[in-house]
Amino acid sequence: MSNYEFFKPQTVKEASDLLKNDGYLALSGGTDMLVKIKNGFFKNLKAVVYIGGLPFKEIKKENDKVIIGSGCTMEEVATNPIIKENYPTLVEAANTVGATQIRHMATIGGNVGNSSPAGDSIPALYSLDAQVVITNGTSQRTVEIKDFFTGPGRNVLQAGELIEAFVLPFRKTTGRFMKLGERSALAISKINLAVSAWEDNKKHYRVALGSVAPTVLRSKKAEEILENAAHPLTEEAIQKASEAARETADPITDIRSTKAYRKQMAGVLLRKALEK
Amino acid sequence: MKIIFTLNGKKVEAETTAQMTLLELLRQNFKLTAAKEGCGKGECGACTVFLNGSPINSCLKLAATLNENDSITTVEGLEEDKLMQRIRQSFTDEGAVQCGFCIPGMTLATHHLLSKNPKPSLTDIKTALAGNICRCTGYRKIEAAVKNAADKGE
Numbered sequence: 001m002s003n004y005e006f007f008k009p010q011t012v013k014e015a016s017d018l019l020k021n022d023g024y025l026a027l028s029g030g031t032d033m034l035v036k037i038k039n040g041f042f043k044n045l046k047a048v049v050y051i052g053g054l055p056f057k058e059i060k061k062e063n064d065k066v067i068i069g070s071g072c073t074m075e076e077v078a079t080n081p082i083i084k085e086n087y088p089t090l091v092e093a094a095n096t097v098g099a100t101q102i103r104h105m106a107t108i109g110g111n112v113g114n115s116s117p118a119g120d121s122i123p124a125l126y127s128l129d130a131q132v133v134i135t136n137g138t139s140q141r142t143v144e145i146k147d148f149f150t151g152p153g154r155n156v157l158q159a160g161e162l163i164e165a166f167v168l169p170f171r172k173t174t175g176r177f178m179k180l181g182e183r184s185a186l187a188i189s190k191i192n193l194a195v196s197a198w199e200d201n202k203k204h205y206r207v208a209l210g211s212v213a214p215t216v217l218r219s220k221k222a223e224e225i226l227e228n229a230a231h232p233l234t235e236e237a238i239q240k241a242s243e244a245a246r247e248t249a250d251p252i253t254d255i256r257s258t259k260a261y262r263k264q265m266a267g268v269l270l271r272k273a274l275e276k
Numbered sequence: 277m278k279i280i281f282t283l284n285g286k287k288v289e290a291e292t293t294a295q296m297t298l299l300e301l302l303r304q305n306f307k308l309t310a311a312k313e314g315c316g317k318g319e320c321g322a323c324t325v326f327l328n329g330s331p332i333n334s335c336l337k338l339a340a341t342l343n344e345n346d347s348i349t350t351v352e353g354l355e356e357d358k359l360m361q362r363i364r365q366s367f368t369d370e371g372a373v374q375c376g377f378c379i380p381g382m383t384l385a386t387h388h389l390l391s392k393n394p395k396p397s398l399t400d401i402k403t404a405l406a407g408n409i410c411r412c413t414g415y416r417k418i419e420a421a422v423k424n425a426a427d428k429g430e
Contacts, residue, residue, distance in 0.1 A: 004294055004295070005294055006277070006294035006338070006340045031333070031336050034335075034336040035317045038316065038317065048294065048338070050338070053343065098318065098407065099321070099408075100331055100385060100403075100404060100407050101318065101321060101324055101333045101385075101407045104330040104331060104332050105327075105332050105333065185403075185406030186318075
């Protein structure tokens with residue numbers, strides 16, 4: 001391991017000021033960061049800024065919104081009563097990250113901040129119309145989750161900015177999160193998919209696919225087919241939606257899987273999610 | 277830098293570096309060698325310890341991140357714990373221990389499972405132990421040992 005410094009700021013402002021320095025990186029749960037640090041992934045690492053002491057650990061309902069602090073662990077997200085009651089897709093996604101030990105450390109803010117196209121909480125957040133609250137200790141800005149990512153491992157965070165929370169519209173949703181990996185635990189997804197649905201005066205669907213493009217994609221065509229279909233869904237509607245998901249997927253062949261397999265599985269995962 | 281935390285029920289002080297992991301601190305400074313480094317990247321569970329009662333991979337936790345109100349428990353700290361004694365007996369009775377390297381982590385993961393879910397299904401057991409790898413591949417006997425420990429708890 002390289003010879004970096006360590007800081008444990010107690011306020012957001014303090015953390016933000018530290019993170020403005022070149023080579024200073026934020027550390028939360030550490031389950032991705034420590035592996036990368038040990039592997040020498042960060043050539044220019046000068047300091048680790050531990051943000052686990054910041055007040056980003058609450059999940060609460062405020063009027064028509066649910067706010068999830070970025071420092072909540074996957075375990076805290078998956079077991080929170082508000083989340084369990086309203087967002088089953090996010091519960092399933094959080095429960096498939098790593099294994100028990102990882103889920104007690106890894107944070108949802110870290111999963112999004114890391115910005116891997118395969119991050120398991122990300123399609124779930126897309127499917128729930130999440131917004132990302134970004135802070136620099138003095139002011140906040142909010143971006144739609146789809147506008148947060150700019151490429152694999154890249155996002156709109158500027159030096160000195162931190163993810164404070166995720167905001168979800170409060171609504172009772174149903175849904176599923178599906179993932180394919182080498183094994184069910186501790187595997188980085190070859191492909192993952194989140195479907196969330198809710199109903200007001202009409203049916204709404206969100207279909208989000210991970211690991212099939214540089215950032216997570218929504219299959220708006222699949223959503224449209226599902227929203228306009230008769231319910232319960234017919235075999236024909238499921239078939240059409242699955243084809244649409246397959247068309248949306250624009251994957252590459254890499255170390256984890258192939259382009260053809262991922263594309264094919266996009267349709268299969270949507271079918272399985274809808275049939276359950 | 278100096279850190280203060282609770283280790284196996286006692287307030288302790290230690291000198292750490294920015295780079296030292298909790299696992300290294302436990303093994304080197306405190307000579308608590310039950311937790312082990314297998315993979316060093318959070319995949320094998322041999323380094324499992326409890327942080328504030330929940331299992332974590334100590335190889336992925338920087339010692340410097342510990343706070344004064346944090347409590348770490350290792351297998352050594354559960355000598356007198358009734359549930360852990362039962363788990364240990366069950367692992368012995370079922371012949372679930374081969375080389376033993378993974379066992380401290382396996383028993384801690386089991387302890388966490390049974391303290392939350394005293395009557396786990398086989399799926400519950402497999403899910404709870406999914407973060408612990410046994411390279412002797414003694415999984416069947418380990419699962420039987422967890423089941424046995426659960427049954428004896430009745």
